[in-house]
Amino acid sequence: MLLRAALLLLVLLLPTLSARAGQLDRAALEKYFPPPLVVGEKDDRLPVWPILKQQAGAYEVFAYAFESVDLAPIPGFGGTPPDLLIALAPDGTFRDVKVIAHHEPVFLEGLGSEPLFAFVEQYAGLSARQAIRVGRPNARAAGAAPQTTVDGISMATASTRVINQSILASALAVARAKLGFGAANVGLKVEARADLYEPLTLADLVARGWVGRLTVTNAHAASAFKGTGVEDRAEGRPDAVLTDLIVAYLNVPTIGRNLLGEVRYDALMRELGPGNHAVMVISAGPEDAPENPIGDRFVLGAVPERLAVGQGGLIVNARDMAVERRDAGRAEGLPPGPWTILRIDQAAGFDPSAAWVLAETIVRERGQILSEKIARAFPVETKLPADLFTRVRPEDGPNWTDPWRARGPELGLIGLMLAVLVPVLSRQRGLVADGRRFALFRLGFLALTLGFVGWYAQAQLSIVTLVGLVRAATVSHDLAFLLYDPPSLVLWVFALAALVAWGRGTFCGWLCPFGALQEFVALLARPLRIRQLAVPARLDRALRPVKYVVLVGILGAAAAGSPLADTVSEVEPFKTAITLSFVRSWPFVAYAAGLLVLNLFVYKGFCRYLCPLGAGLALLGRARILDWIPRRAECGSPCQLCKVRCRYGAIAPSGRIDYAECFQCMECVTIIHDPEQCVPQVVARKRAHRAAPRPVTVG
Template identity: 50%
Template sequence: MPRAPVAAARSFCRCIAAGAALLLAALALPAGAGDLDKADLARRFQPPLHVGDKLSDIPAWPITSELEPEAGPVAYAFESIDLAPIPGFEGTPMNLLVSIDRKGNFMDVALIRQHEPVFLSGLGEGPLRDFLAQYANKSLKQEITVSSLYGNTRSGAGGNRVVLDGVSKATASVRIVNQTVLSSALAVARARLGFAAPADKGPLAEVRSDVFEKRSFAELLASGAIGRLHLSNGELEKRFAGSEGAGVDAEALARPDDTCIDLYVAYLNAPTIGRAILGDAGHADLMRRLEPGQHAWWVASAGRDAFIDDGFTRGTVPARLAFSQGGAPVELRDLDLSPLPPDGAPPLNAALVLRVPPMSGVDPASPLRFELSFTRAKGSMLPVLTQRSAHLDYQAPEALFHRPAAPLPDWLLAWQDRATELAIITVALLLLSLVLARPRWMSVSAGRLKLFRLGFLAFTLAYLGWHAQGQLSIVQITGAVKSLAAGAGLKSFLYDPVSLLLIGFTLLSFVLWGRGTFCGWLCPFGALQEFTALLARALRVPELKFPARLGDLLDRGRFVILAALVALAAVAPGWAEKGVEIEPFKTAITVGFDRSAPFVAYAVGLLILGGLYYKFFCRYLCPLGAAMVLGGKLRVLDWLPRRKECGQPCQTCRHRCTYDAIEKSGAIRYDRCFQCLDCVGIYHDDKRCAPIMLMRKRELKGQAGTTSGPAHDR
């Protein structure tokens, strides 16, 4: 029977309004600035290295060396939280001290502070520090990813790709660590080391070294492989028209149709072009000189003007030539080669091989702009200088390149790595949905329902919990609110696809069936408690029950705990991190009881209590369960069937409900219901449902009376 959606929403809002307001207001805290100062860094970098003052344009400290006093900074050190405050699993960014050298190689990544639950007291910080140690000597020029411990841990490694070993039971956390390290390091590299901003159109094109066709200079020019800018004297004069530079060049005025300059440009990395311009030996020598990711162009000129002046110094940047791509200027520097004129080329007055810095981000297959400036002076004592420019748009032929597939973002790699697990869990969720949507066939047979339920709970505990690490926790709720309040979004959830799948399904189940879908079927620790209770009954341990009034009082305990954790998160986050240990999930499920004795004793103690008092933790202590109850207020269906005789007078279902979720009136208390489906089976079973049994008895009596009547008359 449907409930009014508006009434359900109002009920939900009344239950959570105060707590949500407190949580949102109190957790709207900044992520926090860095923790270190110059003195702290000086203790970490010993001579001959010295730490300079923190830079004003980017929060990083330059590191100089006594061995290279004139070299400027040889490295940079910075705190990740200043540059990439990415929320972790708990909602708070971690802080790492990252140092990179001037070539973009990692010197070290050190842990300053972190709040990941699995590293606080579960696995400890040792595995995290071991993970961070892998960055040393890796380069930002490489594609650095984290292995999945759920599949082929070295899949895709090789070439320019580096795969770091992950941490078992902390896969999502270390992927967030990797994103934090790379994002912060790239921010510094772009600001100080000349690394380009990320490309908007995917990976940069790569030269096809296997493609070579012998072409003449004329053929390359005709195909566009060599670009040409032709500027006559008259065309240049028009550019100065109306300025102080007009009419200054007598030769241009006298012979306007003559060539002022022909500017030639060619991309040299591609063998078809480079070998035609430089020759086979010259091209091979060039490629040996270039670093990975570095590109070079041949630039030459003919005519009465040259693109370089007589005072040009080899190895420097040509003052008159500017180079850009997509509006972003890039430095072109002379490689100090002396290329001979190519066969078939016109008489040249200047020719240079110019290169861009490594990791410049230039896409050699995309349009480029070469801009040549012209300066004229009017007057001799205090000349008035006027400058104009002309540009050549150049694009090397696409056939000389191939474009690699865009690398998947780290979070999507997590989904890809766990595709098999996600498929298995999705099938299980669909099966559970089918059973809950059409429960009659499964539940009418007590034996069939018991077999299915125990099988599904075994799957939840062993596969979903211990294997797939799919135990939801109150930490995810407080972490999500913290992230939203800090304006950081919920992207960190993408790194844990199993949990995100369960969260999405649980939110949907709130609307359809209420809170019991997760608590009764999908909580690994809840499943462990249920098996503990079965073991206790098998050992003839009696099941105890609290008096009704005391049970109602204890039932409110989990809401008190939830409110306390919210308050602690608001005023004392450090204590909140300790307070969430009231959940034994990390001990029993995440690390499989591999923790220190106090935590193991606590978890085992709760299981023992669960053997005596059915699902003791779930019903009386679980803050996540309290949050689930609040979410269950969104339920729009009263989907568990009831008869008018339920509770009046029949009490069969109430007495058999181990969760005390049925009132004396026969009404279902959905906030206590774990959706075991026992009452649904009783409702449909003519051997267990008293109203059906009574109705059948009356029918049989009626049939007996009808049969005996005629015989009596006779």
């Protein structure tokens, strides 16, 4: 009846609830971007706000601001997407990331939101062109690449992966629309083939188009500046050279080794590092060329003001490498003029196997009092053959595949545990029939459940997942959040399959870490001389429905979009005792500890009377197809041994098993297969012994 009421409530609420949208207007954004920054007009096609900054008398785009929930509403483990304010610079780097709202259970009244705030701050300065991954806590300090890795948060691995995916997916949506690049090159790794080398002269390389040459004469400049009033500023003949540059991509051995020599090339590649790129620019014009950008004013180690590398209509960040100029070892035949080697970092998303340009900007001034600067760019394109490179595409598939690969060892051990558990429970005349050996096996398995599944793998199943499912059904209509926590998902699939075969008890009695913790605490009752209480039958019957009322209340609040769902879910102590290992504020610790103390007197009282997850599993377990616990005709009448021994109260006086309350401890199965314990077998054996003729002594 209670389940029908909960389902009816969900059906009624489904049409009225819609997916969340961004909540920030111009006034709210101005608080995040105060003067001298200015919030521009919201884009007509995309929910993006340009953030402007005054530069040289004009406003330039400082960043594009947007909310992740508008562009990538990926549900978190609370069932609703996190809402993040992201500021993306025109070059594709993150200016800032802020948390606007979230419903991640591990941070709500758990770790607190501060670790989450610190987590998203790591994205400032990283590039959306890179495939950024969440590492382990302190991964950067341990040597992980700081350009492609952010430190994870202990006990919040799955939630941080959802946050990371939300940031990257929404940023790439903006990048495709505003910055001219998208997901195609994110994570793409292009490297020059080291095994290809051919001795060639500079003239050969230029003839093949592998080395570019940019020559700008007075006539070319006049044509570019035509109509501006400054086209005739150059002195000399029309064919006089203003600038003459040689441009070469050095990573390719046939280019770099021929231009630099083998020793200098090898040294440069070591200094450059894997994944990065080097472009050489040499001035080949006369020393007095008026527009030479690499003259005496060039600052070593700086970003050249008048030189720019571009690809796909986007400027690529390139900086002088400050290579030692003395004894540089340049090959013979190169012009003697000034030169630079520009470094392009891997994070820039530069693809040397595709066409790219180097452009020199020439600036002229017009007017004497209020002068106006007029600039024109003169590009030279380089297109190298694709077979000079190896290209490694980003791994196919959505980013939820990353945690499955990263947690492979944990999944392997969990799979082994389940593979061992199934035959042990299904072949009852094997290990289960031996009371002593089975008791040792059960304690060992529960120790793995508590220590490995719970505290290490963080795979404690919880009502929070059901809350997330309800919110996904009513708000986001997306169940992808389940894929970011592989161990929990595997256990959910197994638990649901076990419901059909055996009922609730497989999870509650074997795979619940908090349930295992209660069983170990209960072992202290005997040495502490604590006598566990038997709950009177009438009180037991009155208390059992409470967990169903709690379940309906939580799911109803979730369906109604009420934050009470998160609050009431704290009736579960799982987050405190297992996920956070009791590292939490004292009221939550006191509550969890109180339930464990109660367990010393009333065996698994929380599981039997309060647990909403257990209630949900018990309801679903009514689809069970097997009555798998063996019974005898004498069970219940006259034998009551199994009923007396059952600490869960799952056996009725008639001997019938109440599978909704059975925790599959298997003690009754051990008894019924043990001829020394099972009363009908003991009685039958005694009767047979009395009926047998006794030997008579003849004197």
